[in-house]
Amino acid sequence: MRILDLAYILGLGAGLGLVSAHWAVAGRPAVGKVEVGSWMAWPGSGSRGVDPYMRAYLARGVHLPLGAGEGVELIAERSDDGAHLDGRCRYRLSGNVPTTRGWTLGVTDGAGRPFALPLDRASFSDAEIVRGEDGALSIVAAAAPQSGNWLPLPAAGRFQFRLRLYDTPVSSQTGETRAANLPRIARLDCR
Amino acid sequence: MSAIDHDAAPLPAPAQRRWPQRLRAAGMRLVLTTLAGLMLAAIVHIVTILLIPVLSQRDAAHAYRELGAEGHAEIVPLARGSGALPALQEADPDVITAVCAYDLAAGPVRVLARTGTLPLGLTLHRQGGGVIYAITDRAAIRGVLEFLVLTEGQYDERVANDEEGETSRELRVVSDTQRGLIVARVLAKRPSDRGDAEALAGGVRCGPAD
Numbered sequence: 001m002r003i004l005d006l007a008y009i010l011g012l013g014a015g016l017g018l019v020s021a022h023w024a025v026a027g028r029p030a031v032g033k034v035e036v037g038s039w040m041a042w043p044g045s046g047s048r049g050v051d052p053y054m055r056a057y058l059a060r061g062v063h064l065p066l067g068a069g070e071g072v073e074l075i076a077e078r079s080d081d082g083a084h085l086d087g088r089c090r091y092r093l094s095g096n097v098p099t100t101r102g103w104t105l106g107v108t109d110g111a112g113r114p115f116a117l118p119l120d121r122a123s124f125s126d127a128e129i130v131r132g133e134d135g136a137l138s139i140v141a142a143a144a145p146q147s148g149n150w151l152p153l154p155a156a157g158r159f160q161f162r163l164r165l166y167d168t169p170v171s172s173q174t175g176e177t178r179a180a181n182l183p184r185i186a187r188l189d190c191r
Numbered sequence: 192m193s194a195i196d197h198d199a200a201p202l203p204a205p206a207q208r209r210w211p212q213r214l215r216a217a218g219m220r221l222v223l224t225t226l227a228g229l230m231l232a233a234i235v236h237i238v239t240i241l242l243i244p245v246l247s248q249r250d251a252a253h254a255y256r257e258l259g260a261e262g263h264a265e266i267v268p269l270a271r272g273s274g275a276l277p278a279l280q281e282a283d284p285d286v287i288t289a290v291c292a293y294d295l296a297a298g299p300v301r302v303l304a305r306t307g308t309l310p311l312g313l314t315l316h317r318q319g320g321g322v323i324y325a326i327t328d329r330a331a332i333r334g335v336l337e338f339l340v341l342t343e344g345q346y347d348e349r350v351a352n353d354e355e356g357e358t359s360r361e362l363r364v365v366s367d368t369q370r371g372l373i374v375a376r377v378l379a380k381r382p383s384d385r386g387d388a389e390a391l392a393g394g395v396r397c398g399p400a401d
Contacts, residue, residue, distance in 0.1 A: 012228030017235025067325025
């Protein structure tokens with residue numbers, strides 16, 4: 001009976017420990033996440049004191065995160081109404097982008113890879129968009145062509161918006177940024 | 192104490208009265224072993240998380256450890272299947288990334304980057320995770336970004352060799368690991384900027400300091 005007990009303890013400990021560790025770092029860990037509106041960021045990932053979960057996540061693939069003074073990457077998986085971003089819907093990104101030397105806004109899958117779409121336009125940079133008279137941002141993301149700044153989406157399925165800000169004062173204090181300083185993601189309609 | 196008293200000692204309980212006791216004992220043992228298992232699981236979880244960066248052979252530090260042997264940073268691919276090197280994950284497609292691996296066993300490494308009109312960032316990634324240092328081209332002096340990467344020991348040696356009373360002008364960055372990566376990133380804002388961005392990123396020099 002003692003051997004059975006020991007086997008149970010070892011099996012439970014090793015199994016649960018390994019499975020929970022794998023689960024915790026299979027995607028971006030919840031530890032160290034900062035949420036501003038619909039956007040998420042992990043500002044600690046580019047610092048000297050990166051937390052053990054982020055460190056483990058980054059070591060599981062070929063990752064080179066942006067340094068804390070170099071820039072910050074913001075990821076959105078949901079629109080402002082809380083629904084998951086889906087290629088069957090149309091979205092409008094509007095508002096402001098914090099002060100930067102340059103930014104890019106891209107559409108990627110859950111692993112951060114751009115989609116292979118017929119039109120070779122996976123992202124916009126700050127130099128590429130057409131702005132209104134007030135200088136504000138307005139980008140429409142949809143699977144079908146749109147007038148103005150159009151960011152093509154996959155025909156269906158989930159995707160992410162990735163906003164990368166380069167050389168910005170926001171990078172070290174992402175958590176203190178107000179949602180109003182980042183683009184809003186409004187869902188217009190769905191097929 | 193008489194023989195009669197002794198005979199009156201309680202008889203062993205009937206089998207059906209022992210079952211609840213047995214069940215309770217078995218339940219207690221299950222709870223205790225489960226608790227012990229959970230504690231072991233917590234220890235295994237923590238040790239696994241801490242060991243992944245140490246044991247990983249698929250991280251950027253291993254994938255790009257051969258880059259930069261020719262004295263300048265080399266551009267890494269962003270998409271799979273474009274060369275022998277593994278692709279950089281979660282990379283910005285509008286950014287050109289060039290990498291130079293360093294090994295401080297042979298002495299300090301000098302990094303020299305010329306800046307242009309496109310935003311350039313230099314970062315130092317140590318082996319095992321963590322960005323030791325980040326600098327952008329706004330800190331450049333007369334169009335040049337230059338710094339020295341050294342270990343704690345090499346830093347002390349250099350400070351000791353400095354001229355007495357004179358302040359050294361060189362920027363010294365201490366790396367707490369012997370190996371790591373110097374990463375240069377240049378943002379190509381327009382597709383037509385890619386050529387310039389590749390020249391800027393690939394032109395970052397990294398070699399022995401002396």
